[in-house]
Amino acid sequence: MSTSATDISELVKREYKEGFVTDIDTDTIPPGLDEGVIHVLSSRKNEPEFMLEWRLNAYRHWLDMQEPDWAHVHYPPVDFQAISYYSAPKAKTDGPQSLDDVDPKLLDTYAKLGIPLQEQKMLAGVAVDAVFDSVSVATTFKDTLSEAGVIFCPFSEAVREHPELVRKYLGTVVPHGDNFYAALNSAVFSDGSFVYVPKGVRCPMELSTYFRINASNTGQFERTLIVADEGSYVSYLEGCTAPMRDENQLHAAVVELVAMKDAEIKYSTVQNWYPGDEQGRGGIYNFVTKRGACRGENAKISWTQVETGSAITWKYPSVLLEGDNAIGEFYSVALTNNYQQADTGTKMVHIGKNTRSTIISKGISAGHGQNAYRGLVKILRGAENSRNHSQCDSLLMGDRCGAHTFPYLEVKNPSAIVEHEATTSKIGDDQLFYCRQRGLSEEDAVSLIVNGFCKEVFKELPMEFAVEAQALLGISLEGAIG
Amino acid sequence: MTMLKINDLHASIDGKAILKGIDLEVKAGEVHAIMGPNGSGKSTLANVLVGRDGYTVTRGRVTYNGQNLLELSPEERAHEGIFLAFQYPVEIPGVSNINLLKASVNAVRKHRGEKELDAIDFLKLVKAKLKTVDMKQELLYRSVNEGFSGGEKKRNEVFQMAVLEPTLAIMDETDSGLDIDALKAVASGVNALRADDRAIIVVTHYQRLLDYIVPDYVHVLAHGSVIKSGDKSLALELEKHGYGWIESHADDQAGAATVSGAG
Numbered sequence: 001m002s003t004s005a006t007d008i009s010e011l012v013k014r015e016y017k018e019g020f021v022t023d024i025d026t027d028t029i030p031p032g033l034d035e036g037v038i039h040v041l042s043s044r045k046n047e048p049e050f051m052l053e054w055r056l057n058a059y060r061h062w063l064d065m066q067e068p069d070w071a072h073v074h075y076p077p078v079d080f081q082a083i084s085y086y087s088a089p090k091a092k093t094d095g096p097q098s099l100d101d102v103d104p105k106l107l108d109t110y111a112k113l114g115i116p117l118q119e120q121k122m123l124a125g126v127a128v129d130a131v132f133d134s135v136s137v138a139t140t141f142k143d144t145l146s147e148a149g150v151i152f153c154p155f156s157e158a159v160r161e162h163p164e165l166v167r168k169y170l171g172t173v174v175p176h177g178d179n180f181y182a183a184l185n186s187a188v189f190s191d192g193s194f195v196y197v198p199k200g201v202r203c204p205m206e207l208s209t210y211f212r213i214n215a216s217n218t219g220q221f222e223r224t225l226i227v228a229d230e231g232s233y234v235s236y237l238e239g240c241t242a243p244m245r246d247e248n249q250l251h252a253a254v255v256e257l258v259a260m261k262d263a264e265i266k267y268s269t270v271q272n273w274y275p276g277d278e279q280g281r282g283g284i285y286n287f288v289t290k291r292g293a294c295r296g297e298n299a300k301i302s303w304t305q306v307e308t309g310s311a312i313t314w315k316y317p318s319v320l321l322e323g324d325n326a327i328g329e330f331y332s333v334a335l336t337n338n339y340q341q342a343d344t345g346t347k348m349v350h351i352g353k354n355t356r357s358t359i360i361s362k363g364i365s366a367g368h369g370q371n372a373y374r375g376l377v378k379i380l381r382g383a384e385n386s387r388n389h390s391q392c393d394s395l396l397m398g399d400r401c402g403a404h405t406f407p408y409l410e411v412k413n414p415s416a417i418v419e420h421e422a423t424t425s426k427i428g429d430d431q432l433f434y435c436r437q438r439g440l441s442e443e444d445a446v447s448l449i450v451n452g453f454c455k456e457v458f459k460e461l462p463m464e465f466a467v468e469a470q471a472l473l474g475i476s477l478e479g480a481i482g
Numbered sequence: 483m484t485m486l487k488i489n490d491l492h493a494s495i496d497g498k499a500i501l502k503g504i505d506l507e508v509k510a511g512e513v514h515a516i517m518g519p520n521g522s523g524k525s526t527l528a529n530v531l532v533g534r535d536g537y538t539v540t541r542g543r544v545t546y547n548g549q550n551l552l553e554l555s556p557e558e559r560a561h562e563g564i565f566l567a568f569q570y571p572v573e574i575p576g577v578s579n580i581n582l583l584k585a586s587v588n589a590v591r592k593h594r595g596e597k598e599l600d601a602i603d604f605l606k607l608v609k610a611k612l613k614t615v616d617m618k619q620e621l622l623y624r625s626v627n628e629g630f631s632g633g634e635k636k637r638n639e640v641f642q643m644a645v646l647e648p649t650l651a652i653m654d655e656t657d658s659g660l661d662i663d664a665l666k667a668v669a670s671g672v673n674a675l676r677a678d679d680r681a682i683i684v685v686t687h688y689q690r691l692l693d694y695i696v697p698d699y700v701h702v703l704a705h706g707s708v709i710k711s712g713d714k715s716l717a718l719e720l721e722k723h724g725y726g727w728i729e730s731h732a733d734d735q736a737g738a739a740t741v742s743g744a745g
Contacts, residue, residue: 429535430572434626437532437568438582438642439560439589448585452576452625 018272022105028087033080035059038187041086045156048163058176058186065180071343072372072404073312075285078250083219085188088132127152129193129209131222141205148204150234151196155223158194165196169227173256173293173320181252181314182289185221189254192222197232197263206462208237219250226256228263230296235266237465248276248311253288261296261323266304268461269317270469273309280339280368283311290317294326294352302329303346304460306469311340316374318347321355321383328357331457333469336369336401345375345406350383350416359390362454365401372404379416386416394424395453397446485510485681486531486551486650491542493530499540500526502706508650511678515692515717516685518703519725524685525569527703528654531683532566533559546650560586561593563649567639567656574626579638580608582626583645590646611644615671633664640671651675652683657691669694689721704729 029040038059042052067078127141129152145152151162159166176186193209211222228234251273259265267290276283286309292301303317319328330346348357363371377388394403405422427449435445451458451470458466486508493501500523508514518524530537531544533556544551551559574582587607588598599607612619617637627635636656643651653672657665672682672695684695692700692714700716701708702725710716710728720728 425575428572431574433534433556434568434572434574435582435586436556437560437566438586438646439557439593440582440585441557441589444585444589448577448582449574452574452578452581455576 018274022108026087028084031082031084033059033083033085033188037085041188041190044086044088045159047156047159050163050167051159054171054176055187055189058183059188061177062180062183062187065177065183067180071314071374072370072406073314073341073343075248075312075341078248078285080184083250085219085221086190127205127207129154129207131191131193131209131211131220144204145207149198149201150203151194152207153194155189155192155194155225158225162194162196165227166194166225169225169256169258171256173258173291174254174289179289181287182254185223185252185254185289188219189221189223192224192253193226193236194224195226195234195236197228197234199229200231201229202232203234206235206237208239210239219252221251222253224253224255225258226265226267227258228260228265230260231262232260233264233266235268235462237268237270237462239270239272248283248285250285250287251310252285253290255288255290255317257290257292257301259292259294259296259299259301259326262298263296264300264302265292266302267292267317268465269303269305269307270461270465271305271307271309271313274311275309275340276311276338278338278367280311283340284309286310286313286315288313288315290315291320291347292318292328293320294323294328294355296323296326297352298325298327299323300327300329302327302331302460304329304331304457305333305344306454306457306461307332307334307342307344310342313340313342313344316345316347316376318349319357320349320351321357321386322351323355324352325354325356326352327355329460330357330359330361330375331460332361333364333454333457334362334371334373335364336366336371338367338369340367341370343372343374345373347376347378348388350377350379350386350388353382353384353386355383355386357386357388359388359392360456361390361392362457363392363394363403364397364450364453365394365403366397367401369401370404371402372406374406374408376408376410377418377420378410379413379418381412383413384415386413388416388418390418390420392420392422393453394422395450396424396426483510484508485547487543487545489543491527491530491544492540493526494538494540495526495536500706501530503542504703504706504708506701506708508681508683510649510681512699513676513682513684513695513697515695515697515700515714516683516703517687517689517700517717517720519729520687522703523706524687524703525654526706528566528569528652528683528685531559531652532556532564557589561590563590565643565646565648565651567636567643567651567653569654569656569658571627571630571635571639573628573630575628577626578623579626580622583608583622583642586642587645608645611641614644614674615641616667617641632659633661636660636664636668637671640668644671644675647675647680649679650681650683652685654685655687656684657686657688665691666694689717692717702728 038055127145129139139153174182177183195207197203226236257265273284273286294301301319307313321328328348334342334344336342346359359375361373363373365371373392379386392405396403403424407420409418411418432442432445458469461469484507488504488506491501491504516524539552584604591598615637656668697714700712700714702710
């Protein structure tokens with residue numbers, strides 16, 4: 001049997017359905033970065049003094065830092081002076097007070113993306129914060145949430161309305177000088193979501209943020225902070241898309257999670273930034289720092305990510321297991337097609353006793369895609385009886401793509417049990433043929449096999465999003481389908 | 483009525499001629515056995531009929547229920563009721579047996595303009611068919627063929643066939659590697675499918691399977707062409723004398739076929 005690499009490459013051609021541009025008046029500051037820009041940014045947002053100071057500290061720190069080069073990704077140097085650090089749709093007021101104040105073009109944009117912001121049309125039980133370029137344009141179900149005592153608002157609003165909470169937690173998980181991109185984000189972050197769930201409250205609905213990059217030559221630097229106080233629970237989902245453009249755009253976000261004693265945070269991502277075209281032109285550089293801290297006993301943080309977009313993905317959602325019996329989980333599906341590159345994984349740092357972590361990573365490579373899993377499991381001296389189980393599976397389609405696994409283990413406590421399993425498999429022509437002989441089209445066969453490969457991760461997603469994620473993988477691998 | 487008509491079929495793999503002028507006619511209701519030594523082209527014939535990649539038809543025609551079979555994609559052939567029980571059923575990790583089968587049944591139903599089966603009706607159908615091949619129910623929920631024994635894989639093929647109820651079933655060396663119990667189970671599954679409106683082609687190296695699936699016709703393949711056809715007694719003679727016997731009897735024919743194949 002001949003290996004029909006060409007057939008497979010036809011199959012994995014994709015069409016990016018979110019690649020449109022919204023024509024809207026914007027307030028965009030000119031490209032370039034210096035302390036002046038940070039002053040402007042901070043004043044546009046009416047930030048309190050402490051916030052400006054924090055940004056400037058981060059900026060000064062960043063100036064001394066080097067761009068990291070250890071990841072298994074390759075790209076030309078980013079010109080940080082060519083990026084505009086603030087772009088927002090022009091609004092009548094400082095910020096939209098209600099959905100009636102939101103420009104209909106923006107509502108249309110989200111409707112086109114399948115995210116209706118009108119509450120009566122929303123999925124029952126999901127509240128959405130919609131972030132367009134540098135600002136949040138709408139947050140739904142705020143009233144319902146505030147009855148439960150849950151704060152869910154744009155980050156910039158939290159800085160003004162709840163400065164004490166922001167001040168208490170901001171940068172406590174990802175310090176402003178943590179790494180090159182985190183420092184840049186700390187200096188120039190624009191908007192994002194803020195969540196606070198008070199003691200003993202189970203958040204009555206799923207929370208979600210929908211990030212959209214629209215303007216060209218801008219970067220998106222959102223910052224998300226989620227705090228689950230003692231005994232509380234919250235499930236949060238983020239989705240992301242961007243227009244198709246020939247140049248690369250930078251997205252450098254920071255997400256911090258804090259779970260106190262007996263609290264649980266479930267954080268799910270469906271990342272579908274523009275991946276670039278078939279020749280690898282354009283696409284988003286997705287350089288993101290995500291980290292959660294289990295601050296108290298029995299705290300639990302669970303990251304689930306489905307990464308199908310971006311030209312380059314560089315992110316390691318991590319958990320610091322500080323409290324005894326804390327649990328950290330990481331479930332990931334990363335797909336790279338055409339010339340996409342991903343270097344993603346997690347860090348599980350076991351500090352408390354009896355802490356447990358689970359890592360399940362599924363990498364899918366097609367076309368010329370390069371997919372690396374990079375994960376650190378660190379068991380500190382005091383972490384008696386800690387356990388980790390890691391499973392990293394790679395699926396290859398065609399023979400021009402690559403899969404790489406870089407597991408790092410640092411075990412300082414002899415009572416710890418650490419397990420690592422890894423497999424690599426290939427969607428074979430014989431598998432596709434078997435399915436076709438049973439009446440399935442090639443596309444359906446690929447989709448069946450890929451979804452089967454990912455199901456351990458999909459089952460961790462909230463129901464509605466699991467369906468969306470499956471559909472997204474289908475689209476991302478769709479090819480010759482007319 | 484003639485269901486499958488093969489005329490002067492030539493096919494090659496990587497430029498190497500394997501089939502060198504096959505003629506065969508199969509009517510609804512018939513069971514044909516295709517026998518022959520290793521390398522005679524039996525499996526190639528089976529694979530060409532289902533449209534597998536890598537097999538190039540260089541000459542000849544195949545009509546199936548009046549249409550040109552060779553123009554159809556593999557899935558279209560499946561939709562039209564052609565089923566291959568694979569010689570080496572492939573493992574598909576992560577995809578449960580029952581999921582594949584459901585997708586398969588519904589793809590065929592969709593093609594026929596029928597409504598997709600709901601989960602309850604589908605399960606009912608599946609459970610009834612499990613009995614006919616004496617297959618363990620737990621295999622439904624395992625990944626397709628993953629970790630199955632040789633016998634379980636072959637039973638699974640016949641089970642899929644029972645569920646899909648094809649018009650033309652092609653069994654490619656379904657007996658290879660089976661112990662006698664598995665062989666009997668597979669044969670009884672196949673026999674249960676014998677019907678006036680269905681044809682079955684059994685490709686096999688050994689006569690043994692034909693004790694349990696009694697064919698109406700036996701064809702012997704050597705060097706890429708049919709060198710002898712007959713009824714079931716031909717299989718018994720082969721068993722007695724071996725392939726050498728028939729090849730020496732058919733030397734002239736085989737030689738002619740080789741020459742025409744090379745030309």
